[in-house]
Amino acid sequence: xxxxxxxxxLPLSICLILLLTVIPGCGDEEEEPAVTVPVxxxxxxxxxxxxxxxLAPGQPDDYYTRENIVIGGSRPLTGANxxxxxxxxxxxxxxxxxxxxxxxxxxxxxxxxKLPIVYKDYIYDDTSDIAxxxxxxxxxxxxxxVDFCLPPASTASxxxxxPIFNKYEYILLGAEGGxxxxxxxxxxxxxxxxTLNYSDRYQIPVFADLCLELGIEEVAMIWIQDLHGIExxxxxxxxxxxxxxxxxxxxxVPPDVSDVSLLLLEAQDSGADALCMFAYPDQNFLIIGxxxxxxxxxxxxxxxxxxxxxxxxxxxxxxxxxxxFEGAWNTKSAPGAQEFYxxxxxxxxxxxxxxxxxxxxxxxxxxxxxxxxxxxxxxxSVIRDLMATKTYDTVLGPTWFDIFxxxxxxxxxxxxxxxxxxxxxxxxxxxxxxxxxGAKRTAPPIYPKPDWPVAE
Amino acid sequence: MDITTFTSNKRxxxxxxxxxxxxxxxxxxxxxxxxxxxxxxxxxxxxxxxxVSWTIFSGPTGYMSLASAAFFGVGVYTSAIxxxxxxxxxxxxxxxxxxxxxxxxxxxxxxxxTLRLKGIYFAIFTFGLVLLIQRFLLWFEMNIxxxxxxxxxTLDNNYIYYVMLVIFVATLLTAYFIRRSRFGLxxxxxxxxxxxxxxxxxxxxxxxxxxxxxxxxxxxxxxxIMASKLIYIDPYIAFNPLLSFMPVLMAIFGGLGxxxxxxxxxxxxxxxxxxxxxxxxxxxxFTFGLVLVMVMVFMPSGLVGMIQRLLASLxxxxxxxxxxxxxxxxxxxxxxxxxLVSWFIFRERRGARVHLxxxxxxxxxxxxxxxxxxxxxxxGELRSGYFGI
Numbered sequence: 099x100x101x102x103x104x105x106x107x108l109p110l111s112i113c114l115i116l117l118l119t120v121i122p123g124c125g126d127e128e129e130e131p132a133v134t135v136p137v138x139x140x141x142x143x144x145x146x147x148x149x150x151x152x153l154a155p156g157q158p159d160d161y162y163t164r165e166n167i168v169i170g171g172s173r174p175l176t177g178a179n180x181x182x183x184x185x186x187x188x189x190x191x192x193x194x195x196x197x198x199x200x201x202x203x204x205x206x207x208x209x210x211x212k213l214p215i216v217y218k219d220y221i222y223d224d225t226s227d228i229a230x231x232x233x234x235x236x237x238x239x240x241x242x243x244v245d246f247c248l249p250p251a252s253t254a255s256x257x258x259x260x261p262i263f264n265k266y267e268y269i270l271l272g273a274e275g276g277x278x279x280x281x282x283x284x285x286x287x288x289x290x291x292x293t294l295n296y297s298d299r300y301q302i303p304v305f306a307d308l309c310l311e312l313g314i315e316e317v318a319m320i321w322i323q324d325l326h327g328i329e330x331x332x333x334x335x336x337x338x339x340x341x342x343x344x345x346x347x348x349x350x351v352p353p354d355v356s357d358v359s360l361l362l363l364e365a366q367d368s369g370a371d372a373l374c375m376f377a378y379p380d381q382n383f384l385i386i387g388x389x390x391x392x393x394x395x396x397x398x399x400x401x402x403x404x405x406x407x408x409x410x411x412x413x414x415x416x417x418x419x420x421x422x423f424e425g426a427w428n429t430k431s432a433p434g435a436q437e438f439y440x441x442x443x444x445x446x447x448x449x450x451x452x453x454x455x456x457x458x459x460x461x462x463x464x465x466x467x468x469x470x471x472x473x474x475x476x477x478x479s480v481i482r483d484l485m486a487t488k489t490y491d492t493v494l495g496p497t498w499f500d501i502f503x504x505x506x507x508x509x510x511x512x513x514x515x516x517x518x519x520x521x522x523x524x525x526x527x528x529x530x531x532x533x534x535x536g537a538k539r540t541a542p543p544i545y546p547k548p549d550w551p552v553a554e
Numbered sequence: 555m556d557i558t559t560f561t562s563n564k565r566x567x568x569x570x571x572x573x574x575x576x577x578x579x580x581x582x583x584x585x586x587x588x589x590x591x592x593x594x595x596x597x598x599x600x601x602x603x604x605x606v607s608w609t610i611f612s613g614p615t616g617y618m619s620l621a622s623a624a625f626f627g628v629g630v631y632t633s634a635i636x637x638x639x640x641x642x643x644x645x646x647x648x649x650x651x652x653x654x655x656x657x658x659x660x661x662x663x664x665x666x667x668t669l670r671l672k673g674i675y676f677a678i679f680t681f682g683l684v685l686l687i688q689r690f691l692l693w694f695e696m697n698i699x700x701x702x703x704x705x706x707x708t709l710d711n712n713y714i715y716y717v718m719l720v721i722f723v724a725t726l727l728t729a730y731f732i733r734r735s736r737f738g739l740x741x742x743x744x745x746x747x748x749x750x751x752x753x754x755x756x757x758x759x760x761x762x763x764x765x766x767x768x769x770x771x772x773x774x775x776x777x778x779i780m781a782s783k784l785i786y787i788d789p790y791i792a793f794n795p796l797l798s799f800m801p802v803l804m805a806i807f808g809g810l811g812x813x814x815x816x817x818x819x820x821x822x823x824x825x826x827x828x829x830x831x832x833x834x835x836x837x838x839x840f841t842f843g844l845v846l847v848m849v850m851v852f853m854p855s856g857l858v859g860m861i862q863r864l865l866a867s868l869x870x871x872x873x874x875x876x877x878x879x880x881x882x883x884x885x886x887x888x889x890x891x892x893x894l895v896s897w898f899i900f901r902e903r904r905g906a907r908v909h910l911x912x913x914x915x916x917x918x919x920x921x922x923x924x925x926x927x928x929x930x931x932x933x934g935e936l937r938s939g940y941f942g943i
Contacts, residue, residue, distance in 0.1 A: 175835050223835035228784060228791055230831060233597060236711075237590040237832065254703060257786035261708050279703065283639075325703050325788060328696050350696065352689075 158208055158475075167204060167213045167476065169195065170220030171248030172234035172259075177226025181379075182251035185407065185450045187273035190459040191248055193445050194467075204467065207474025220244055228258050235259060239266040245476050249273045253325055256280070260287050260506075267478050269485070270506075271466050273459050277329050281502065289482055290506030291499050293462035294455050295514050297333040301424050304517040305400060306334075306341035307531045309372065312545045314398055318347035318370035320361055320385060322377035330376035330402065346370050351381060358385050362394050372398035379404030383413065390417050390550045397546035398422060400518070408451030411524045418521040420547035422529070425454035426519025430540045431528040432457060434493030435515060453526040457515050461494035468492075520544060580719055584712045596715045596783065598824045600776050601804060603718075603725040605820035608801035610729050610769040613810050614741040615762065617672070620681035620798040621664060625770040627687065627793035628660055629653035629777020634787050637778075639705035646709075650717065650778045657774025661767030669762045672748075681798060688793035695789065703788040706781040717779045725772040726817075732765065733813060741765060807849055809856020818858055 153161055173188065174180045182188065195215045198204055203214035220242055224231035231250045238244050239262070247268045250259050253275035260280070263270035264287050272292035276299070284290060295301060309317070317338060321327035327350060338345055346368040349361055362385070365373055373396045375382045382404040389395065404410075405423030429436040438460055442451065466481075468490040473481045486507060489498040494515060499507030516528035516538040527541035584592050604622055612619050632653035636643045644652070668679045695701045732738050740761045743751040752758045781787060801820070808819015826845065830838040853860045 176839060221835070222832045223838060225831060225838070227794075227796075228786070229597070229780075230828075232783060232785065233590070233593050233828070234832065236593045240589040241591075254786055254788060254791065257703065257705065258784060261785055265708075279705075283705070323692055323696065324790065328700070332700065 156208065161209060164209060164213065166216045167206075167246070168220060168242070168244045169215055169217040169246045169248060170222070170238040170242055170244035171217070172222050172224040172231045172238065172250050173248065174226040174251050175221070175223035177224075179226040179251045179255075182274045185452055186251060186455060187249070187459050189442075189446055189450060190273075190456055191463065193442065194460070194463045196445075197441075198467065205471055206476060217248075221248075224250060224255070226252075228255055231255055232258055232262060235262045239268055246478075249275075251275065253277050256292075257283075260290050263287075264289050267482075269466070269478050269482055271462050273462070274455065276508075277325065278333065279329075281508070284507070285503035285505035287506040288486075288504060289478070291462070291466075291485055292506075292508045293458045295458065295509070295511075295517060297330045298337070299508060300511050300514065301517045302330065302333045302337045304530050305374075305422075306337040306343060308518060308529065308543065309338070309343045309398075310341050311531050312398065312543060314343060314371040316344045316346045316368070316370045317372045317374060318365040318368050318396075319345060319349070319374045319376060320358070320365070320381075321348070321350050321375075322381055323350045323352050326378065326402070327376050330374075334374060334376070351377065353378070353381070355381055355384065358388050359392060362388055362392060365396075366394050370396060372396055372400065374400045374402075375405075376402050378402070379407070386414060386417070386421075390414070393550065395547065395549050399547055400424070403454070406452060406454035406519065406526075408453065409449050410521060412449060416524075416551045419523070419551070420520065420544045422518055422520045422543075423453070423526075424518065426517060426526065426528050426530075427453055427457045427515035428519070428526045428528055428540055431538045432461075432493060432515040433495040438493045453519055457493060458509060461492040461497055461513070462509065464492040465490050465497050514538070516540075577723065581716075584715060589711050592711045592715050593783070594825075594828060596711070596718050596780075597828075598821055599715075599718045599722045600780055601800065601824040602817050602820040603722045603776055604773055604797070605801040605804040605808075605816045606725050606729050607769045607772045609805050609810065609816045610732055611741070611762075611766045612802075613805065613816070614733075614738065615745040617669075617762075618674075618677040618680075618802065619766070619769075620677050620802070621661075621683050621770075622773055622801050623793050623795055623797040624664075624680075624684045624687050625657040625660065625773035626777040626780075626797055627684070627789075628657050629774035629779075630781040630784065630787055630792040631691065631777075632656055632774070633778040633781035634704040634706050634792070637707050637781070639707050642707060646717075646779075650721075650775050653778035654771040654775040657770040657777075658767045660774075661770030662763060665763035665766040666759075669759060669766065681795070684793055684795055684798055688789045691789040691793070703786055703791075705786055706784065708785055709782040714779055714783055718776065721772060721775045721779070728768065728772070730813060732768070737761060737765060803846070805856075807846075807856060809853075809858035809860075811855060812858050812862075815856050815858040819856055822857060 173183050199214045203212035205212045222234045249272050251274040256275040270290045276294045276296040321331040400422045406425040410418050429439045469481050469484040486501050494513045497513045500510045501507040519526045520529045528538045529543040530538045636649045740756045804820040804823045805816040807823050809815030
């Protein structure tokens with residue numbers, strides 16, 4: 099055996115040492131400054147050491163050495179939440195960075211130049227695990243010392259991340275996730291700025307108003323046994339009661355539910371006018387598929403997450419006609435929506451579109467960008483103060499955050515591009531009742547929902 | 555003087571002094587490393603103590619307990635209820651003790667109910683316990699408290715680290731003394747032949763239940779302090795089934811034969827995970843899976859067993875001509891070490907991102923080189939009939 103080791107290990111080790119010696123040299127050669135540093139005085143030939151120019155008052159310490167802005171993030175590249183990196187905030191932040199860099203970067207006044215954004219090496223995989231995510235955030239903020247940090251995905255992750263962002267005074271521009279619970283904490287989280295709309299902000303109140311408008315009197319609810327289901331069913335219970343709509347059935351399902359036929363029969367027997375699915379895509383698609391198969395229909399069907407994805411027509415074909423969904427926006431429901439959609443589809447396959455969050459994430463990033471540029475510094479506290487007080491024009495129109503006490507904020511309801519959508523002729527339409535928070539309706543609702551075409 | 559006693563004492567002294575040095579280093583660590591490394595080490599200590607706790611019972615008896623996540627989750631929920639963000643109900647040390655006691659009681663109950671089961675039945679039951687508590691709490695939170703997850707009060711990273719260190723030391727001491735005690739011998743004999751152990755007068759059920767419950771204490775205590783690091787918890791987060799399998803993998807990875815096997819296994823395993831997740835996010839699962847498979851195939855006695863046998867080989871030459879092949883192990887270990895060393899070399903210069911890429915390339919080349927070495931050595935051994943085939 100030792101002969102074999104000597105025979106192979108020794109020559110290979112020598113090769114390896116040589117390789118290790120050579121490759122770093124190549125690395126050094128590659129490490130030429132990518133951005134030329136302005137106004138660097140040539141050192142005198144006789145001067146033995148290179149001296150850096152003096153910093154003018156107000157110039158940051160790294161004025162001459164900074165080449166870029168580093169953005170990091172702990173994102174679910176793998177695991178149960180990886181879908182959000184694929185079709186949620188993932189494509190949006192990448193597109194935003196590419197757009198910024200195509201323009202030469204962000205102009206930061208205290209550096210007197212545009213700084214491009216680098217991010218790829220600082221996006222870590224949290225494997226959809228909250229403990230991993232919290233560790234990686236600490237690493238990004240204390241070891242890598244990134245300039246800005248992207249939000250993690252999912253409501254639970256956002257909740258766990260918010261105190262860490264706050265502790266290290268990093269701005270948390272929330273993307274995928276949001277729940278009523280966060281509102282109680284916001285006064286103590288001045289660096290949190292949530293962009294996504296959710297249950298009582300302001301989807302379910304709008305749906306309750308829609309029920310009044312359409313004459314829906316009785317509702318059945320199927321909800322998932324987790325934070326999302328508890329949240330939405332709880333808010334719905336309150337809002338429906340306020341609107342005089344009776345909940346005739348409220349049943350929960352586990353995340354790994356595989357058969358909902360009995361539940362649907364019960365919902366049908368309850369005589370409900372509308373069915374609400376407060377669950378995730380896996381369960382919602384199962385429910386829709388079972389309803390189509392069994393020919394069970396309601397006058398109105400509200401689909402939770404999943405009902406908003408652009409792939410819906412591809413998945414269910416003509417069956418989506420009349421399905422309502424939480425979201426919601428389309429190319430007509432916000433001033434820059436068409437422009438954003440055109441840009442998005444120039445980058446990506448339209449099939450990965452999201453008629454709920456994409457436009458809000460994009461508007462949030464545009465807002466963030468303007469705050470950074472106006473601040474003229476990378477100091478998070480200065481940028482934070484601007485975000486808390488300013489209104490900027492974005493794809494959503496005039497955009498601002500509602501601030502809770504002296505703390506963080508949530509995107510103002512008036513800035514949302516819609517709350518409830520409906521698939522009409524394969525196109526998502528916003529059907530919020532008129533005269534509610536800026537009249538976002540782009541088409542009158544179809545009511546009652548037509549029968550399933552396949553079942554006819 | 556009895557030479558055996560003398561050697562034993564000397565060894566004990568060396569081990570004792572070494573452990574004190576390590577402990578002193580760990581105790582002063584927050585003074586000379588950054589916040590992230592304190593957090594990372596806290597998690598590594600957590601994994602080690604859960605693995606060691608698991609090994610206290612499952613190591614000698616061979617009973618595969620998958621209840622670790624249940625005990626840890628009980629600790630997490632104890633903290634979530636008694637140490638919420640809105641204000642602590644009790645002092646934290648008391649909460650940690652309560653979490654340990656609740657886990658102990660749960661361990662007693664479960665042990666009394668299930669330790670008459672053996673093999674796969676015991677494993678399935680203990681795993682079922684994790685899901686049972688998780689689903690029960692979910693139902694309870696939804697229908698009784700109408701809680702949408704719970705926020706736990708945050709604590710300073712150093713504070714969490716020191717508390718974890720105390721629990722860690724307590725776990726190691728307990729594991730060590732149980733192993734050296736009559737209970738340890740009883741567990742060993744139960745693991746070798748339970749019927750024979752009963753025939754020689756060991757109260758098999760009592761020993762198993764007591765040790766099972768003791769092993770649960772530390773997992774519960776760890777969960778209680780780690781809740782402050784998780785910040786937001788719900789039943790899915792607190793009772794994460796993955797935590798039931800991790801200690802089993804980590805213990806096997808390190809080697810169950812020696813007391814320090816699971817410690818080394820958990821430390822290396824936990825760090826390897828973190829390293830791969832941050833440096834090679836897209837290759838993480840592939841690389842991690844590859845490492846696990848190779849360890850199971852080529853190092854059935856774990857890292858520690860392999861090192862011991864390698865040292866023995868260096869002293870006295872190969873002891874046997876059967877698998878595992880030392881050339882393969884040597885090559886594999888060297889490949890990993892080479893990769894890690896090269897990563898460390900280049901990591902120091904991470905400020906310039908280009909170096910990280912170069913470092914990554916070098917790491918891959920190093921591992922590739924030693925995989926070639928492995929292959930060549932393997933073929934050479936096949937030719938020489940070293941495997942005896």
